[in-house]
Amino acid sequence: MSQLIAISLTTGILSGIWGWIAISFGLLSWAGFLGCTSYFASPTDGAKGLAKSLLTNLSGVVWALVIIHGSSLINMEIAGYIMTALVSFCMCIQAKRAWLGYIPGTFIGACATFAADGNWQLVVPSLVLGGLFGYAMKSSGLWLHANLGQRDAQLLKQ
Known part of the structure; x- marks a missing residue:
């Protein structure tokens, strides 16, 4: 089984479970799928990639709240544009810090907050x-691929 098939299989199963958990x-x-996507698209793999995607997602939530609440302080339409x-x-420049260096993750968190009308x-x-489900999807797929690959190699030797 190829790595892509293994990750696809575990992603499909865990996506269904996530959908059920979210509704329940x-x-x-x-928004959970945005967190998952953020992890999958992160330039760093593993726990470090998960941490970076989660930190930037959460910073995006904060930045969105700054825009939402900050632009409401001044009763002028242009204030919202200036605040944005x-x-x-700031959302981009924070990437100077390595642990906040994933700009798309920041924008994903902000967009999710805007889409949910600020319901952080x-x-x-x-x-x-x-994000945790995304991590589980990929790591379980990699595990499946590695273990099935070892089993297939042993079967070929016999």
Whole structure:
């Protein structure tokens, strides 16, 4: 079994489980899939990639709240645009810190927060659990591939 097939198989199974968990606990299934996607797209693998994607996702939630609440302080439409410009700059420049160096992860967290109308209490657990599921999808697929590969190699020797 190829690595792609193994990861596809475990991702399919765990995606179904995530969907059930999200609905059962009133979480945002789509936000969880954003957290999962953030991990899969992270330039770093393993626990370090998970940590970086989760940290940047959560920083994006905070930045979105800054935009939402900051732009409401001034009763002018242009204030929201100015706030968005300034905060977007900050969302990118924070990547100077290695542990916040995954800019797409930051924007994923912000977009999820905007899509949920600022309901960070629902976005945060959905993103975090989604990221954990993404990690489980990939690591279990890699495990499956490695173990089936060893078994296939042993069968060929016989």
